[in-house]
Amino acid sequence: MSEKLIEGDGKAFLVLLLPISFLIIFLVSTWKILLAIIVLIIGFNLWQWYQWQQWSQRVNPIFHQMIRENQGRLTPMDLAIRGNFSGTMAKRYLDGKASEFGASLINSEDGGQSYYFITASILGNILDSSEPVKELPAQPVVKTARSLLAPPPPTPREEEPETESLPKPTHEQAKQSLEKQLVFGSLIQSELAKRLNVYSSTVYKRRNDPDFPEWSRSRDPDGIAWTFSEKAKEFFPLDKEG
Structure with missing residues (x-):
């Protein structure tokens, strides 16, 4: 009985050992190719990040001008129309700015979204309007x-003798x-x-x-x-x- 158990365990071990052996042989044979692929993927991602940063630097002046014009409220469509690029890029850009500056995301009745950025001048106007x-x-x-x-009519306290009245203009x-x-x-x-x-x-x-x-x-x-x-x-x- 014990011999059958030992024989079964040995077969199970061989079943696991064979795939591991093939994997080790594959990695040893192709590690240079795999390393090159990983380096290419990392380099491509870094290049995309660099390109996005350069594009964002060109869009920043448009973004700042529209914030001043629209009192801090901006939609992806507004930015896409002004900058002449896709709405997907505009939304990605605004998502990044909203995370950077802590902007509020407002959902409109038609299902669209607006980003509201609070500046010092806008905050002053809000505080001014909150005091009716x-x-x-x-x-x-x-x-x-x-x-x-004509001089203003005198009040009871201002009534004095005519000789001491103020001179007319x-x-x-x-x-x-x-x-x-x-x-x-x-x-x-x-x-x-x-x-x-x-x-x-x-x-x-x-x-x-x-x-x-x-x-x-x-x-x-x-x-x-x-x-x-x-x-x-x-x-x-x-x-x-x-």
């Missing part, structure tokens, strides 16, 4: 000469004040919101809309259309009705 201002009465920018020349001073009111400068978001009698967040959401000038004109007390400058981050008047 109270509804204030519209303040006209231009005042008439009569209103400038001269004609030259009134003219200079009127000129200052007629020279329109730029306004920041909160200032324009007060002028249009809306919340600051409303101006922030609508400032890049194509119809923003007409919308602001309809709410401006003097019928002035306003436009937003991405470079200056301020609002400038376009014209004045009438």
